[in-house]
Amino acid sequence: MSFTILKKHELVPTVYLMGIAAPRVAKKAMPGQFVILRIDEHGERIPLTIADFDAQTGTITLIFQKIGKTTRQLASLAAGGSIADVAGPLGKPSVIEKFGTVICVGGGVGIAPIFPIARALKSAGNRVISIIGARSADILFWEDRMNEASSELHITTDDGTKGHHGFVTEVVQNLLEHGGHSGQIDRVIAIGPPVMMRAVASVTKPFGVKTVVSLNPIMVDGTGMCGACRVLVGGETKFACVDGPEFDAHEVDYTLLMSRLAMYLPEEKEALEPYEH
């Protein structure tokens, strides 16, 4: 049994959207969860967040950035094609409660996983202030969907081509200082590159606002069986695939996360070489 690709298109340069028929996954998926997929017999198992899901049509949506061998190969597949294995939904779902005012931060491809969380938080009655950021306006996506999922939306670009000229953290800082329109901020959730999550965590810490990040360590099985995904949170080793992927942002050891993410750099280059010719 394999999984049929229903649609695929390039959302913005290097970022792709893929719709996959996976009825059993779609029925159970919750915001914050991910799948592990393997394209074919020779493939690697890679985790991707479930950016959207529809139990009615039995589809899940994945959004991924083309960076290495596997994501490149994935980007080369077309609607009508198929993927050998999709396992999920994995990981603990996001905590969705009525917190009050919540800031949702999505950086780069992190916009994809923050979307279903913002949407769920809003329907749970929260005031959702979202901040989405990218290097440049041309690689910013889902502004429309994020707008719908939020009570207030801020945009940042590193080069100033759209919205606030600068980093998401500056907007977070500003909101915390001035409390947004409604006063207090009750919770912050940030998803993006580790450096961004670390920066958000250090901005929110002095304000004592509970902050959650979704970690993206290297994974193999995604079920707690191998320990490849171990991260250090509050001085304790956790397996991100089963204990997370969301953790208390103020307790995460980001240096360790980043160094473990770089573990296979030489091999990743080697894998890419034959594929590029």
Added chain:
Amino acid sequence: MNTESESKIRPEMAKQLPSERRYNFSEVALGYNRGEAVAEAKRCLDCKKPLCIEGCPVGVDIPLFIRQIAEEDFDAAARTLKSTNSLPAICGRVCPQETQCEAVCILGKKKDSDPIAIGGLERFVADYEMKKGVMIPEILESTGRSVAVVGAGPAGLTAAAELAKMGHAVTIFESLHSAGGVLVYGIPEFRLPKAIVAAEVDFIRKLGVDICLNSVIGKIDTVDELLEEYDAVFLGTGAGLPLFLGIDGENLNGVYSANEFLTRVNLMKAYLFPEFDTPIKKGSRTIVVGGGNVAMDAARCAIRLGSEEVTIVYRRGEDELPARAEEVVNAKEEGVRFRLLTNPIRILGDENNWVTGMECINMELCEPDESGRCRPVALSGTEHNIPADIAIIAIGTSPNPLVPMTTPGLETARYGTIVADETGATSKPGVFAGGDIVTGSATVISAMGAGKVAARAIDEYLGRV
């Protein structure tokens, strides 16, 4: 043939030479040829009270299949085996026969005499059948009952096969993309070729068992949800959670759990990187911590990946090594070094977070404790560093809590194992369990035995509901 033949010694099974096999992942033991198998079979006394059968957790009719080999009726021998054991090619290779069936063979009790090579003969017959084309046994008429089996390891596969033969509709749910459990992700190709596992799994599919891969129970469906759709559930989820030492440096780059290392190598075929996409770090100096079969497998994989120096660090002595003696010999022949009575204190790393070595301390055995084993004690002042760029932690595993956590009413014991009675029944009606999830890490054949016993109990339960 019922008289004792002249030879008291079993034929030695041909093996790949250590100097060759340390550079490849092909099978080490090559199996008996026809002549050797028939000669060995003729040595069997066909005992009136065959003790050997009692030594086999699935109750293979050992004297019968061996007689059939002696009569050169290999088809009949295959039928005999398959009637009680759905995975004979696997068992013939990885059963710890020396502590199971062969340990109680009457011939082994005689002076200067080897027990019959039951495992080797089992492998011979299973391989013969596989080459020839597998026969599908008779399946009883459909009972209209259905069973969900969670986990496609030896326990789940055996329970499924037995239930299918009884006429129940069986669906296996397996979280990985391949069926076999430890047989595919843990035990390396050179001890158990994956094509053999695939062929035996295929036999189970041919019995009518539906195998749903990529299905993590507790996530995609809970056990309670399975019970709405199926009349009973069997849990064979194994003991797959890796344990770490809890010492400094365990999160450094280059430190693997044995599970991760073996999963990358075996399930993901990282030894064929970049033809297969999953990478593995090939260190020049590898330390494996632990002394069991898992440690031997990891060390022997590291040798084959090209690590120049592979050292096993184990805190007890040679006699206490829990691995099969044969595997220790194999490992030594292939160049694995042993640092016995040595215990790691911490793993050392460089400024880039990479492993550079392991600080260890010498140990001393003293009086055996109540379990009969000697508790080693550290000899202070003997701290020393062993250089390494890869460290593999192979000190054991515990049950994965995913299913127990999501199943209200399922009783678990101290180390997270599921509590089941001798028939496999758990505290939850309609839910049975067996294998490593109940016993903690054990053996392929004990997991199969548990699967078989539970299948009988489930059959009885289904007759009542």
